[in-house]
Amino acid sequence: MFADPFENAASSLVAPSSDCFEITPDDNADLARAAKAIYVGTGGDLVVRLVKSDSDVTFRNVISGSILDLRVRAVRQAGTTAADVVGLA
Numbered sequence: 001m002f003a004d005p006f007e008n009a010a011s012s013l014v015a016p017s018s019d020c021f022e023i024t025p026d027d028n029a030d031l032a033r034a035a036k037a038i039y040v041g042t043g044g045d046l047v048v049r050l051v052k053s054d055s056d057v058t059f060r061n062v063i064s065g066s067i068l069d070l071r072v073r074a075v076r077q078a079g080t081t082a083a084d085v086v087g088l089a
Contacts, residue, residue, distance in 0.1 A: 013071075017088035025077040031087065038068045038075075041084025047076040 011018065017036060025047075034051050043064035049056045051071040059068065062082050075085060 019089040021087045021089065023075050023085040023087050025075045025080045025085070027077045030074045031072065033087075033089065035070075035072045035087030035089055037088040038070055038072055039086040039088060040064065040066045040068065040082045041086070042082060044081030044083065045079060046082045046085070047079040048072045049074040049076070 013036060023031065040046060040062045041064065043062050046059045046062050047056050048059070048070060051073045056076055058079055072087070
């Protein structure tokens with residue numbers, strides 16, 4: 001039987017992620033929900049828009065296996081060469 005001793009603990013930005021979702025870069029749409037952090041499986045450039053930002057920013061040469069502590073609302077296709085991107089929530 002599965003038990004979660006942290007089931008009733010409050011989530012916060014510094015708490016470990018309890019959910020994740022695959023991200024498909026899109027130039028026209030935001031994510032369905034904000035990510036607490038981003039995992040980059042295959043390195044490259046990553047173009048994102050942060051939760052409280054009005055413009056995109058490019059993170060260049062992100063290393064494979066990186067976790068970026070960014071609250072992201074969108075990952076753009078144009079300019080993104082990184083792959084296997086996962087949102088942590």
